[in-house]
Amino acid sequence: MARVGVFVCFCGANIADFVDVPAVVEEAKRIREVKFAIDYKYMCSDPGQQQIRDAIVQHRLTSIVVAACSPRMHEKTFRKALSDAGMNPYLLEVANIREHSSWVHQKDKKAATAKAADLVRMAVAKSIANEQLHEISVPVTKRALVIGGGIAGIQAALDIADARIPVVLVEKSPSIGGKMAQLDETFPTLDCSQCILTPKMVDVASHPYIELIPYAEVLELDGFVGNYKAKIKKKASYVNFKTCTGCGACWQKCPVKVPNEYNMGIDKRKAIYTPFPQAVPNKPVIDARYCTMLTKGKCGICSKVCEKGSIDYKMQDEIIEREIGAVVVATGYDLWDPKPYEEYGVGRFKDIITSLEFERMVSANGPTNGVPVRPSDGKVPKNVVFIKCIGSRDEAKGIEYCSKICCMYTTKHTILLHHKVHGSHSYVFYMDIRAAGKGYEEFVKKAQVDTGATYLRGRVSKIYKKGDKLMVRGEDAQIGQVVEVEADLVVLATAVVPNKDNPDLARLLGVSYDKYGYMSEAHPKLRPVETAKAGIFLAGCTQAPKDIPDTVAQASACAAKVCGIFAGDTMKKDPMISTVNKEFCSGCQNCVTVCPYGAIVTEEVPMGHGSKEMRTVAKINEGVCQGCGSCVAVCRSMAISLAGFTDPQIINEIVSI
């Protein structure tokens, strides 16, 4: 027979002013199972908790009801109190008489008291059906998978590996480095991007705990936190990385020239190529789309010049498997294609370029050796117009959000232009200058003074050609007049959008994503690096637009989370998950269909005691189940129950009002 203790809190005046607390205690005492009931000024205080601990021992209580604030507030506190008194913490129920009664029925004390008494009665009834639950421990495979080898992936991989946890780093392209490797200098300090990035890339390649798998994609991820199994496709590179020394003879001799993605197509690379000189690993791959040996069976020059015989035209894609305990997704971003801005002449006028194209041009290792030129005639531009918010904050043509980094990199570009082209002048059309960040506002202010750039607040309405110049017409909202600027070059600060593969990847990982394609964090404020799927974390622009410091911070946070999972040999998990009563399960597998986490599998059990005939029943994977209860509601046989929210518990609440 259940022996329930009821503890009603005054919460100072918060509850007591609007609910007759002693009356609630009296009402609770009338319930058959209630053997002890008391009120106290602050139940959550240490003396309050002491009363609970004492009563548990003195009155041999079998479950506890605390009538106080929302369980979302102090459930953990009181569970701990139960634990301390040697009682299973899950025998606690909280009756929410503050948020649900005293605070919302302040004009009617009688009704608020009656409702509080009902809420207590419901909690008592529920607690009678509570079962002792124990934290679940799940064994973990101590190996992390990092998807994406940009700065986010590199940082996460290094941090995890430094904790002596093996990491598998999968990168889609032939080299790690990502977008940051394409940058010249970085705001607000103007350090050289390559100088700070390449040492980290080398660290990755040489780290004993990092297995770098470039030119590869994740195909499948099965399992659950601590116990994932990843299938990774290594794309055929046609070059044996083991023997290749990276001498470069092959790509120097290769006769096929194709646009160079690294330089935004401004110059050409070969069909066999390394993406950029500092690539890691610094081994070439053959681009099968263009190699004439692979497409037409003619050529074979690279094979002839390779002294090591590393070229293998028959190489096939290879699928490898790795057991993984946690995943960091760092797939980065793309830039938005500004084609919809037809009135600017995007596509028609060669001298309108994107910011990343400009970035490549002013980059010391760029296609123009660090000097910006006009694509139309190769002349060095003097007057450059920078237009911000191309695609960003534009519901009609682009996306609603602010891309966060454009204000800063445009400022950087004005400085770079100022440095590289003497006598040049920058015009910046902007909506707002958003320079929130350490040293950012100072950076903008200083740049404006140093470069003398003209900042024009307003939207550009039209760009048209006049001779070999571009005329940029826009509004200067501060003086309320239409202005026209004669430009040699127009640079569009295009919006940041998620990697186009994000939705597909999110689906295969079982992670949700938003309408733009950014993967969704578990909580926008309090769990910004976790996803709703346990053991999968987000770093960098895969979650939302970010600058480098934020990306690196989030990547390190991911690493901390991953190390947290791997801190013990097993992982502790909330026990409020589903369980299957095999006797009642009829094996229809509807639960398997509706489970959002793929947490339900099937198993074979004997028909009866000692029977040789087998039947199929459902089985919950404890590690994966998140306790939503979808399966419980579709189980017609009532074979599944969700600990903490079982049918008897909920029905007890319903019938005890």
Added chain:
Amino acid sequence: MDYTNQIREIASKLFAEGKIDVFVGYRMTGFDENQVPALIRDPNEVSKLVFTDKSVFNLTNYLKQDHTRNKRIGMVVKGCDSRALNLLLTESQVKRENLHIVGIPCKGVVDENGNKMQNCIECIFPNPVVFDEMVDGTPTGSEAPPYQVNTDIQNIAAMDLVERRAYFEEVFESCIRCNACRHSCPMCYCAKCCIDQETSTLYHGANTTSSAFHALMTWSLHLAGRCVDCRNCEKACPSHLPLHLLHKWNEQVIYENFQEHLAGVHEGDRGAFYKYSMKDPDDFIM
């Protein structure tokens, strides 16, 4: 509609080829014009099999019985029966390889008074949707008519709230809680039915109007999107309750709101409650 000879031939052939252990069909009661299900295990008894428009009972009900489980079964199915079978296959209750399905191009069966049953008049899928062989060759398949709203449903829906409440109160009052509806339903195969899991608060087995309401409502919701409208339940009900009203209503609601196919028409389709669409109606939610 008389396929007696074809069925006997097929059954004999299956036994001769050693493909089946038991053949499930119909035989005469022996005392009147009605038929009963026949579970033929002895090839010599094949001559007992008949099939006419009196072959009413949905035989897939027998697939959940002890003595057919894990046996190789030959079974006669009409259109509605085959939909039940399809769902049972989808819900992993039978193994396809254990079944040899003999399809009947059904022209409708009749009730005790010899009138064509209403569900047969409204039937959209008279031909089996899953079978191994058809009597009379493959169906010529005249175009299925569009979904037809059941006339009984229309009549009830046209009543006002008070009348409907009074009507169904009589239904629930006349229910004697024998659970024959559930046992005769091919889709009710749970190891232990939820309404048998009696406790003082969950479900209780007393035969009160209230418990009949509870049991019938729960039952019809468990069959929502799964009922194939074979009317086994109505035939079994000793109180002659119009149980099809509940199922047909659910079917209509699901069809109209979720544009879902009828139950069991497609293999792998578990029914409306086991999937969703972003476009599902949302206007009834505040």
Added chain:
Amino acid sequence: MSVELFVTDKAGLTKFYEAIISKNETYAPVEKFGKYDFKRVSSFDACNPDAPIAQTMSAKPLFFPRSAKIMKYTADHSGTSVKETDEDSLAGKRVILGMKHCDARALQVLDKVYNWDYIDTDYQRRRENTVIISARCDKAETHCFCTSLDYDVEHSDAMDVAIVNGTDGKVFIEARTEKGKVFLKEMNIEQRISNNEFQVTDETAPAAVKQQYEAFAASFRLKMDYTEVNARLSKIFDSPEFENVSANCISCNTCAFVCPTCHCFKISDEKVKDTGVRYKSYDSCNNGYFTLMAGGHNPRPVKYRRWRQRALHKFVYYKERFGENLCVGCGKCTNSCPVNISIFEVVKQVSETVSV
């Protein structure tokens, strides 16, 4: 001249029924969804005392309700206290019309078990306070086999007043028990005679009644000697034939729920807040969980064993213990069976596998 046997015509009988209904708490078959069930009636038009046997539920629930409240309880801080249930709505003085002789006979069979061991006072009170008026069938229906069983259908005293259709539109009314005699007196039989609604019968009347019975007895399709069946069935507990005859059964329980003699029940509680009600409701031995024990053991896990239990309980065990078959041959189970299993045929088939 018999003081217990009167004769009248259809119109006289209707008037008699109307008088009964107006003066007494009367129960009679009332149609609902094409099926007749015994309900409290307040006018003759609402009921049909001649409801056909195949479409009529047994009147058993008037004595052994489908669900009876056996107690109420309150559970609060002072402990659990049992309260009286509501007043028994079936305990008052009342009359049942339109109950067939087989249905009435079933009560006599049930009397044995209710007055043995534990005496069910509720049942007894209901029995004592009830007058049963029964019209004898004119013709057997497809599944009737009452004459094959071990009781005297012709002179049955299971009903208090018997009504027999004679030839030429004559209707005989006969008090079969003391209760019946008293009831007829209460219904002012003398005045009806003086009003010429009823006539006192002459010496030809018993012969006319007998003639009707003979015609009725001759109309049976099903005939079998059940004394022999009892003997045979008692020998074949292990017969494999039970498995064959039960193969068709879908364990739907209908047979037990409509049977006028089945009397198995289960106990269930319904509790809301701190008040509970305990019910005693019908159960069926065909139900797979009928014999499931708390420890998980089920002595009758398979269908044929449950089927055997049902058949043997009806024709062997009950007979051995109480001297009666737990079956009255009404055919209700066969009529209701969704797969048309006939208990008559099944028992015949099984018993024919052994010789006496």
Added chain:
Amino acid sequence: MEAAVNNQLVSIEKPEIVAPPDWEPVIIGILCNWCSYAGSDLTGTSRIQYPPNIRIIRVPCSSRVDPWFLIKSLQTTADGVLVSGCHPGDCHYISGNYYARRRFLVTKKLLNFVGFHENRVQFSWVSAAEGPKFAKVVAKVTEDIKKLGPLHLYKKENFEK
């Protein structure tokens, strides 16, 4: 049908049932933990007032709500039921509320079919930020149920409440 006849509150489904003069409806609110329960907490912290008839039950997700909870509620203690979950797309468990939405629609229509006013069971999406909305929803449901009158669902036969 007019619910109030001669100032007497009657059940809309069974007009022969008259409410006692001090009758107050009991409404069961089943709320999902992540959105609606948090939203109802916010209503409290914001001190937004609403009628006191609702009794709240916490479940992890609206998809945990088996339709028979609603049936059981109406059958035993409640005059009306409100179920509330996360907005479509916001489900903490990815897709739970989509499954729930289908079940709710069918349940609501079925109850209406067998003679219960459609307002006896109501549904809402209330996010953790929508404290004011929760108060509005509760006020509306309470008002609706008050108009419908008491729900004596066969329970009179069993209990003297």
